[in-house]
Amino acid sequence: MPDNQAPQQRRGSASLRSASRTPLVAANWKMHKTVAETEEFLDRFLGSLGELEGVELVICPPATALAAAAERTRRSPVRIAAQNVHEADSGAFTGEIAIPMLRELGVAGAIVGHSERRALFCETDEALARKVPALLGAGLLPFLCVGETEDQREAGETEAVLKRQIEADLADVDASRLADVVIAYEPIWAIGTGRTATPEQAQEAIAFIRGLLAARDAGAAAASRIVYGGSVKPDNAGELFEQPDIDGGLVGGASLNVDDFVAICEAATLGEI
Ligand code: PGA
Numbered sequence: 247m248p249d250n251q252a253p254q255q256r257r258g259s260a261s262l263r264s265a266s267r268t269p270l271v272a273a274n275w276k277m278h279k280t281v282a283e284t285e286e287f288l289d290r291f292l293g294s295l296g297e298l299e300g301v302e303l304v305i306c307p308p309a310t311a312l313a314a315a316a317e318r319t320r321r322s323p324v325r326i327a328a329q330n331v332h333e334a335d336s337g338a339f340t341g342e343i344a345i346p347m348l349r350e351l352g353v354a355g356a357i358v359g360h361s362e363r364r365a366l367f368c369e370t371d372e373a374l375a376r377k378v379p380a381l382l383g384a385g386l387l388p389f390l391c392v393g394e395t396e397d398q399r400e401a402g403e404t405e406a407v408l409k410r411q412i413e414a415d416l417a418d419v420d421a422s423r424l425a426d427v428v429i430a431y432e433p434i435w436a437i438g439t440g441r442t443a444t445p446e447q448a449q450e451a452i453a454f455i456r457g458l459l460a461a462r463d464a465g466a467a468a469a470s471r472i473v474y475g476g477s478v479k480p481d482n483a484g485e486l487f488e489q490p491d492i493d494g495g496l497v498g499g500a501s502l503n504v505d506d507f508v509a510i511c512e513a514a515t516l517g518e519i
Pocket of ligand 1: 274432436437438439440475476477478496497498499500
């Protein structure tokens with residue numbers, strides 16, 4: 247059976263999920279794990295995966311551990327992505343990392359627009375509008391994060407914020423490449439707080455984002471992976487991932503523990519725990 251048919255079959259014909267969307271679970275380790283800790287995690291993780299099929303797995307370690315992680319996973323289905331990237335191929339950008347440098351390591355993509363980078367490191371929509379096409383042009387997978395603050399949600403501005411971010415950040419992505427961007431809906435109030443969005447809240451926001459993509463290209467909207475991030479844990483992953491528009495997760499804290507992360511990856515495979 248072709249890999250891309252598995253999710254639809256598992257979830258049954260009532261699912262709205264497109265057969266072309268393979269679930270994806272990515273670990274965002276943030277500023278955690280040395281090279282030694284990365285290698286130890288990956289050895290245990292790869293050993294625990296067993297027959298896990300029908301889900302794409304991505305680990306995003308800190309920049310210092312990218313090379314070791316890419317090497318450790320070279321003969322596995324697990325892919326490695328960075329947590330940030332600069333759009334220029336080289337230049338006077340102290341502290342930044344360029345796409346050719348990631349490619350050389352065998353890195354498959356990069357998170358861009360994470361709310362911590364937007365809020366703490368001044369990553370702007372203008373920069374993201376350059377980073378996303380630069381990654382696509384180099385054959386790397388962009389993981390574009392969007393999401394509203396608690397104040398914005400309470401003020402009823404969630405959809406306006408998402409619309410502004412999606413339209414600005416993907417402005418220079420051709421419709422033919424839209425489906426190659428993985429979008430992570432990460433409500434800022436749910437990140438690292440233990441306050442996960444309800445499956446209904448996450449589904450509603452992600453369906454809204456898919457509608458924004460559909461306004462540009464219906465085919466791309468149906469094919470794009472849009473995942474949820476924000477306090478995903480083994481005990482809530484199943485109910486989030488079984489929502490029709492939620493194609494997996496971007497996992498922070500719970501991805502630092504092998505057993506928890508394996509359980510979350512399994513939830514994406516099964517549609518439930
Ligand atoms: P969390 O982080 O799972 O710890 O909430 C998610 C993220 O920031 O990507």
